[in-house]
Amino acid sequence: MQLEGFKIVVMDVHRDSIDVLCALLAHEGAYARRADSMAEAVEACSQMTPDVLIVDPVSSDASAMLRQIRERRYIPAICFTSWVSREGRHSALRAGFDAFVAKPLVPVELTAKIQRLKGR
Secondary structure (H helix, E strand, O other): OOOOOOEEEEEOOOHHHHHHHHHHHHHOOOEEEEEOOHHHHHHHHHHHOOOEEEEOOOOOOHHHHHHHHHOOOOOOEEEEEOOOOHHHHHHHHHOOOOEEEEOOOOHHHHHHHHHHHOOO
């Protein structure tokens, strides 16, 4: 259980992706709260103060969502997407994400990035 005690908000509009990701995080000991939209992610972050936010940025509003969330407190954010090009990665970092994880998911990579963002 490498993520024991972590609180993580996961936002993805694809239900199968979010279900798999939440199950993986729970298996590693984290509490994963799902958000089916950017508005739900903002609400979840204000209610529970997560350690990390994982988002599939389905629109250009991702950077606005991150700014809104971070007005209260800085929460590290991971871009979880199928954009695998170099430009896609740079776009994610420019939007304010702290890390990038490509789909399909490699669990060990995601766990390592979460731990690195939280200094463990």
